[in-house]
Amino acid sequence: MNGRRATAADVAAAAGVSRSTVSYILNGSDQQTFSPQTVARVRAVAADLAYTPHAAARALRKGQSGIVLLAVPDVPASANFAKLVAALTDAVRATNRSLATLAIRPGNRLLDSLRDISPQALLEVLPLPEEDTAAAVAASIPVISVASPIERLDEAAGALQVQHLAALGHRRLGILTVSDLQVRPFSTSRLAAARTAAADLGLPAPDVMAVAGPPDESAITAVARALRRLTKGPDPVTALCCFNDLFAAVAVAAARSIGLDVPRDISIVGIDDEPLAGLLGPTLTTIRYDYTGTGAHMRDLLRHVLDGGPAATETSSDAPQVIERESTRRLDHE
Amino acid sequence: MNGRRATAADVAAAAGVSRSTVSYILNGSDQQTFSPQTVARVRAVAADLAYTPHAAARALRKGQSGIVLLAVPDVPASANFAKLVAALTDAVRATNRSLATLAIRPGNRLLDSLRDISPQALLEVLPLPEEDTAAAVAASIPVISVASPIERLDEAAGALQVQHLAALGHRRLGILTVSDLQVRPFSTSRLAAARTAAADLGLPAPDVMAVAGPPDESAITAVARALRRLTKGPDPVTALCCFNDLFAAVAVAAARSIGLDVPRDISIVGIDDEPLAGLLGPTLTTIRYDYTGTGAHMRDLLRHVLDGGPAATETSSDAPQVIERESTRRLDHE
DNA sequence: CCCCCATGATCAGCCATCTGC
């Protein structure tokens, strides 16, 4: 913005050709032929002047900005979010566009940013405030919810927790879920899938406890109270599926606080495979995601929605994976 | 992009006024006066048509895009990064612009995205590949390194670790740092500050061990080996300052693996206050950051660089804070 | 007369702002 960046006209002047020649050559039109040396010269000058077409002018002319916007209510500090952004970045790049991430916060509504950024599509991973999705719809920006391909991953992960515990011989399971609105889509998918998986395996219906709020001290006491109830009596819960690694850590702390040993007295499974999961004591058995399939699905979806390509294939094939560590153990036959 | 979004001309036609009138009214120019009913009518029609100015055309006309780009080599999965983005988002919004985050990855270079996005400034938190900063410079985009205001925070954090341990009576300290290039700026700031703090307090020079690579199994064994060496002999290290919470967790695991109890035999301090830090066993004493001052500093800096405002004040005043938990203990006098 | 290489002119896209009535 300072040094008066070069325009196509500057390149033309410096190369001693006309602006249309520059345009023909740089955009690789086959309507016109040019001598090899002219092509080379123009290319060289463009590189020399570090010419980049003005994004705004280009967008104006082409009628599309080339920007896909990932709007998130603040940026989650999670390993999975980082992986997902990486996958989505590549997916968007594969359609020859750029993925930008925007943090929606009080005081930074989508509507404000739409003055500066006209995305061709809005990606939604975590539920946004009503107001903001409404703004996108009003601006006739297609809103693509990443939830749907991810939902299946979440279902697979929830089922996997149950299947893994069942394979270890556990029958009476508990489920630690969260009632936080922000992550509601994930929690319901995981919970439903876990219940179905238990039923399919002929297990008794798992006991569900829901925690509100962040994974802090009060969550630990709440979980401890529930855990005490579930682990006594003639048919105690022997294993717990947790919403994610953070709450699995909460569960471990809660178990410890009421004198239960993990995994001797109770097995605990998380979800996410956060970097710290392998460093907790005991190290955490968890479910790891792979987003490459989600990325591919998103790429096809974008091509379909933005470029009128063939409908996206429905297969996002990669299955989550159990990372077995110390927080689960095989249950001895009784 | 679908339903042919409304333009200013559409609003003008529907309101029965000229295009320039619409422009004046919607941008609240004080160069012109209009009758209250005209203003009201134009506003109503604009709202009715859900009119949003075309970002590209606006950018072209104004000569500035209103976009500030935070380029990061992939998106870090850290609580601190999330907090920083939140602070920067607000800072950029305060200058009436939008902050977009772009993940730089193999296959997604900055140069590619500059076709789609012409940021007015590029924010750099983590060191980017040479190629990408070069691209920004070539496009004469001011590159603002967030490192400098953050450096002071890191120095304060590093010093705080040492001061806290000294206050607990520790004299022989170890420092666990990392040699990863990606985080080099942070590690050097923290290390230097810790050393200075130790000297200022009259402590012997701390023993430094550097780990390469991620916080995994091999890091644990490497740290364990170093720890065994440092904790034997007549004057053993009794406390360890770690690069961050992840490596503090590594240190705890390493200590445990060679039969040391935390905090009885060795005290361990992290940095970051990751959500899981309070759930580890033992819970982790750590340093928490506050980025509100950094945000304010960035806001002033942007105003200075982009709007020619007064030079940014150099005060980014908020001090990091010790979160005392179980991994440190007061050293009994010997 | 056609091929190769290139030019100049023009337009559309949407907006903010200056000048003029």
Next chain:
DNA sequence: TGCAGATGGCTGATCATGGGG
């Protein structure tokens, strides 16, 4: 005072044209 017309910002695309061989 209250409003309208014209202009420019940069790109990508196309057309009509034309000199030289």
